[in-house]
Amino acid sequence: MKITKSELLRRIEALEEWASGADEMLTELNHALPDPEYDAMCEENAVAVEDSLDRRAARLGLKNPELTGSGYYHSRIASKLLERGQKLVMCFVSNVSESDALNEKTIEVITSVDAEFNDADDYGWQFVVPINNQGEPLTQAEVGL
Structure with missing residues (x-):
């Protein structure tokens, strides 16, 4: 073919x-x-x-930081301490997560909370873990919550 x-x-x-x-x-x-x-x-x-x-919404004041949910266990404790009138709360701090704050162990003294947790230099932090003088995280029972 x-x-x-x-x-x-x-x-x-x-x-x-x-x-x-x-x-x-x-x-x-x-x-x-x-x-x-x-x-x-x-x-x-x-x-x-x-x-x-x-x-970002919290930083801009568009969202009130209702520190609720399982991810904010330690941050709620710090918020309650400040609400009760404690002027200074020693904390591990982070802008990533509470676990990061616990791992990195950067210590700041938190003086207030609005959209963020503010340290003595007025720097804002998203996540805080209140600690005692030995650097151990405080529990709700230890602070009477």
């Missing part, structure tokens, strides 16, 4: 068209199939963005 040049070009064109269609279908399938790694990354980013927006 002899194939002419024009017939060969027509078949090559048909194959190229089929390959292009197959590439498009593969792309569509890749977008349609779940990607657990990408989904997890998107979820982490969404949580980080939400946390960042909450912190």
